[in-house]
Amino acid sequence: MPHPAKTLSEPVKLEHQDAGKKIPTTYVLFIPPGRTMEQAPFYRFYQRAKERGWTVSTLDSDHVAQKSHPKEVIAILEKAP
Numbered sequence: 100m101p102h103p104a105k106t107l108s109e110p111v112k113l114e115h116q117d118a119g120k121k122i123p124t125t126y127v128l129f130i131p132p133g134r135t136m137e138q139a140p141f142y143r144f145y146q147r148a149k150e151r152g153w154t155v156s157t158l159d160s161d162h163v164a165q166k167s168h169p170k171e172v173i174a175i176l177e178k179a180p
Contacts, residue, residue, distance in 0.1 A: 123180035125154040
């Protein structure tokens with residue numbers, strides 16, 4: 100499926116950030132097979148989530164874990180605040 104190009108080039112304008120910070124947030128880092136957590140492509144976002152006090156989790160999986168590891172994804176979502 101084609102991806103809209105402007106989602107990669109247009110800046111995001113975030114409003115009401117104080118209200119947004121009150122919403123419980125969970126970040127899941129998918130760690131590709133054969134890589135360490137630090138080698139995962141989205142590791143820096145995992146670190147940022149931890150710095151923000153979000154609930155964080157990891158899963159050894161490719162980026163489409165909902166297809167390759169559905170039971171594990173469900174378990175993570177059920178534990179999310």
